[in-house]
Structure formats: C-alpha cells, structure tokens
Amino acid sequence: MTSTDSAQQPTDAPAKAPAKDPWDLPDVSGLVVGVLGGTGPQGKGLAYRLARAGQKVIIGSRAAERAQAAADELGHGIEGHDNAETARRSDLVIVAVPWEGHGKTLESLREELAGKLVVDCVNPLGFDKKGAYALKPQEGSAAEQAAALLPDSRVTAAFHHLSAVLLQDPEIAEIDTDVMVLGEVRADVEIVQALAGRIPGMRGVFAGRLRNAHQVESLVANLISVNRRYKAHAGLRVTDV
Amino acid sequence: MTSTDSAQQPTDAPAKAPAKDPWDLPDVSGLVVGVLGGTGPQGKGLAYRLARAGQKVIIGSRAAERAQAAADELGHGIEGHDNAETARRSDLVIVAVPWEGHGKTLESLREELAGKLVVDCVNPLGFDKKGAYALKPQEGSAAEQAAALLPDSRVTAAFHHLSAVLLQDPEIAEIDTDVMVLGEVRADVEIVQALAGRIPGMRGVFAGRLRNAHQVESLVANLISVNRRYKAHAGLRVTDV
Numbered sequence: 001m002t003s004t005d006s007a008q009q010p011t012d013a014p015a016k017a018p019a020k021d022p023w024d025l026p027d028v029s030g031l032v033v034g035v036l037g038g039t040g041p042q043g044k045g046l047a048y049r050l051a052r053a054g055q056k057v058i059i060g061s062r063a064a065e066r067a068q069a070a071a072d073e074l075g076h077g078i079e080g081h082d083n084a085e086t087a088r089r090s091d092l093v094i095v096a097v098p099w100e101g102h103g104k105t106l107e108s109l110r111e112e113l114a115g116k117l118v119v120d121c122v123n124p125l126g127f128d129k130k131g132a133y134a135l136k137p138q139e140g141s142a143a144e145q146a147a148a149l150l151p152d153s154r155v156t157a158a159f160h161h162l163s164a165v166l167l168q169d170p171e172i173a174e175i176d177t178d179v180m181v182l183g184e185v186r187a188d189v190e191i192v193q194a195l196a197g198r199i200p201g202m203r204g205v206f207a208g209r210l211r212n213a214h215q216v217e218s219l220v221a222n223l224i225s226v227n228r229r230y231k232a233h234a235g236l237r238v239t240d241v
Numbered sequence: 242m243t244s245t246d247s248a249q250q251p252t253d254a255p256a257k258a259p260a261k262d263p264w265d266l267p268d269v270s271g272l273v274v275g276v277l278g279g280t281g282p283q284g285k286g287l288a289y290r291l292a293r294a295g296q297k298v299i300i301g302s303r304a305a306e307r308a309q310a311a312a313d314e315l316g317h318g319i320e321g322h323d324n325a326e327t328a329r330r331s332d333l334v335i336v337a338v339p340w341e342g343h344g345k346t347l348e349s350l351r352e353e354l355a356g357k358l359v360v361d362c363v364n365p366l367g368f369d370k371k372g373a374y375a376l377k378p379q380e381g382s383a384a385e386q387a388a389a390l391l392p393d394s395r396v397t398a399a400f401h402h403l404s405a406v407l408l409q410d411p412e413i414a415e416i417d418t419d420v421m422v423l424g425e426v427r428a429d430v431e432i433v434q435a436l437a438g439r440i441p442g443m444r445g446v447f448a449g450r451l452r453n454a455h456q457v458e459s460l461v462a463n464l465i466s467v468n469r470r471y472k473a474h475a476g477l478r479v480t481d482v
Binding site for chain 1: 263371372373374375377404407417418421423446447448449450452453455456457459460462463464465466467470471473474475476477478479480481482
C-alpha cells in the first residue's frame with residue numbers, strides 16, 4: 001500500500017504565485033471532432049453524445065459509405081468520411097478503433113494526423129472463458145503506441161471507461177461518470193477535459209502522463225466484471241476533486 | 242475502445258433462478274483483523290478506521306514494541322504484536338507492508354497465514370522526477386505474488402486507493418470512496434466487501450479476478466497525479482452500481 005498523498009504540500013510552505021485553476025478550461029465548442037472507428041458501438045456512442053452537445057463531429061471508417069450511413073442514422077449534423085478524410089477535416093481526432101487494428105490504422109494516417117490533437121480511447125484487452133484481461137502493448141499502452149507511431153501529433157488518452165449502451169441510448173440525458181484524461185502537455189490535456197465536460201454528466205479529470213495509461217486502459221477489464229456482477233453499466237467518479 | 246457492456250444479458254433470455262443479490266453480504270463484525278505493516282501511514286489509517294467502526298484490530302510490525310506503540314496511540318482496543326503473532330491471532334490479515342518488503346514478509350509468514358483470509362493492498366510503484374509509475378511484478382501483481390507465495394491462504398486484494406491522510410484524520414467521519422475488491426472465491430470477496438462497508442462512507446465493490454489486480458494496484462500512480470493537480474485526496478466511486 002502506497003500513500004496517494006505524496007504530493008501533499010507542507011502547510012507552512014512559503015507563499016508562491018497562485019497556481020492556475022485546474023478547472024479553468026478552454027472553450028472547445030468550435031473544434032471539429034473526428035472519430036476514427038466511429039461506426040463501432042463506442043465510437044458511435046461518443047460521436048452521438050458530442051454532436052448532441054453541439055460539437056461538430058465527423059465519423060470515420062475504413063469505408064466512407066459505412067461512415068456516411070452511421071452519420072445519417074445519428075443525425076445532429078454528423079458527417080461521415082473514410083478515416084483519412086476524417087483526420088484531415090478534424091481538429092481533434094478520437095481513436096476508437098478495435099485494438100487489433102490500432103497500430104496499422106494509425107501508421108497509415110501519420111500524415112493526416114500530423115499537428116492534430118489525437119485522443120486515444122482504445123483498451124487492449126483479451127477475452128477467454130473467465131472474462132476479460134489486460135493485454136500489455138509493447139510500447140506500454142495503446143496511447144504510448146499511438147505516440148510512438150504519430151511523432152508529429154499531440155497524443156492524449158481519454159474516454160476509456162464509458163458504456164456504449166448508455167452513450168447510444170437517446171433516452172438517457174446524462175452520463176454519470178468522470179473521464180480520466182492523460183497526456184504530456186497540459187494545454188492539450190485541458191482541451192480534452194473541456195471536450196469531455198461538454199457531455200452532460202461527464203467531467204474531464206487530469207489523471208497523469210501517458211506512461212500511466214496502461215492501467216487506465218486495462219481497468220476496463222475490471223469494469224466488465226463489475227457490470228457482470230451488478231448487471232450495471234459502470235462508470236467512475238474521482239472523489240474529493 | 243472496448244465496450245464494457247459485453248456481459249449484458251439479452252432481454253429475451255429464458256427465465257432463470259434469481260441470481261444471488263450481490264449486496265447480500267455476510268456479517269463480519271466478529272472477525273479479528275490483523276494489519277501487517279500496520280505502523281505505516283496506510284496500515285495505521287486502515288487499522289484506525291476499522292477499529293473505530295467496532296472491529297477488533299491487531300497491528301503487526303517487524304518489531305512488537307513498535308506495533309504496541311502504534312496500537313496505544315490509536316486506542317479503540319487495538320493491540321500490537323509482531324507480524325507472525327498478528328497473523329496467528331487474526332481471522333483476516335490485511336497486507337499493508339511496503340512493496341519492497343512484500344515478498345520476503347509473506348514468504349516468512351506462510352505457516353501463520355495458512356487458512357487465513359489475506360487481503361493484499363500493496364501498490365507496486367516506482368518514483369522519479371516525473372512522479373509515480375507502475376512497477377510490474379513478475380507474478381503480474383502484488384496480489385498474485387501473494388497468492389503464489391501463500392498457497393494455503395485465501396488471497397484477495399482491496400483497499401488500494403485510500404488516502405492515508407483522510408484515514409488518519411479523526412475529524413473526518415466518512416471516507417467518500419468505493420473499495421474495489423478482487424479475488425477468485427466469491428465467499429472470500431464478499432467478506433472483504435463487508436469489511437470495507439463497515440467504514441462509514443466506504444462500499445466494497447467486486448471488481449474482478451486477481452489476474453486483473455495489476456491495473457487496480459497501479460492506478461494509484463494516477464491518483465497521485467490527480468492529488469497533485471487538484472490538491473486533493475482523491476478516491477473512486479463506481480457509478481451505476
């Protein structure tokens with residue numbers, strides 16, 4: 001057991017310039033958000049929630065016509081294009097492809113994703129008779145794999161712990177969960193936090209650097225166990241924050 | 242992104258015998274709880290909270306006199322003994338030793354811990370200038386190391402995400418967090434869930450098998466980042482459960 005309090009400031013520390021308010025987040029309402037793998041349940045659910053919150057969203061898929069069909073189904077001004085076109089047209093690109101296609105897809109989009117803010121939400125998991133378990137990517141995590149494959153992009157990680165069922169259910173107005181956001185550059189992380197905060201019920205919480213992404217990604221295996229035991233669509237709240 | 246909903250039952254599934262209520266937990270008020278490493282901040286905080294909730298608690302340490310001193314300081318009927326004596330006298334033994342001493346301590350207590358319910362709450366972490374990061378034990382996790390070293394014990398994992406500062410502060414009446422409990426045997430897991438539930442504010446939630454303990458243990462690195470950014474003592478709530 002390790003104390004989580006190691007960063008606590010001594011109460012008699014000398015006065016310093018006030019730290020930036022961690023909840024002072026940028027206005028991201030004008031950003032175009034692309035969702036690679038936007039025809040899968042999670043990508044589609046996330047595209048729907050963001051568009052419903054007023055964000056301009058483009059769904060990407062390997063086949064443009066499948067992306068277009070998903071976009072038409074969801075409405076809210078969502079467009080559909082192939083992954084490359086989606087990446088080109090977007091300011092911020094959410095990577096929601098299956099883990100199996102993760103590396104290959106990103107490698108093929110290196111040019112289109114250059115300069116973009118990339119938000120990886122892929123959970124490398126295996127499944128067997130006992131349920132889900134974590135897979136450990138060679139790079140450490142899916143997010144670190146993305147960072148390695150996309151040296152000219154700004155890579156962050158977020159949106160791992162969402163229930164596709166809840167995201168896609170139009171009857172549900174609020175999603176009761178925090179979104180852990182990881183990244184190396186504070187300004188990028190804050191954009192993703194702000195984006196998460198646009199979805200009613202959600203809050204984006206900074207949760208560390210990319211080297212600590214693996215446990216956030218693989219915690220989905222635990223949430224699957226929770227969902228099975230409690231017949232739930234579990235999310236996570238960070239308390240005292 | 243992998244759906245967390247994979248366990249969802251089809252709504253037209255044939256009627257089955259009603260599943261056991263996952264919140265129907267045993268009465269654990271009569272169990273004697275030992276805390277190995279009970280003189281460290283987390284072990285001491287946990288011992289204090291459990292004793293304050295009415296549990297009989299024994300603090301264990303390598304040196305009996307240090308354990309005794311910590312017990313005297315905390316009150317609430319807490320006893321202090323060396324680790325071996327603590328294990329012998331307890332029904333349920335919480336392992337809260339530093340990761341560095343984890344394997345060696347457990348190996349030396351194999352006999353005393355035989356037949357006992359062992360609750361591992363150790364987080365294998367490294368620290369450098371950039372903060373905390375996960376260490377990957379050869380066995381997969383601290384809990385799996387415990388299971389490997391204690392073949393005659395019933396090993397579970399829980400209590401990873403608690404703030405020692407909050408645990409030890411007598412002014413704080415409730416700790417606002419869920420406790421993820423992992424294990425292979427449902428009856429054992431439920432005892433630990435019930436024990437967590439004795440502390441006001443806490444709730445023990447089943448969160449998977451021991452093979453999924455690593456991400457729960459190492460998520461503490463993320464909570465340390467949260468605490469630093471938000472000047473908080475973060476905990477976690479599982480929503481929709």
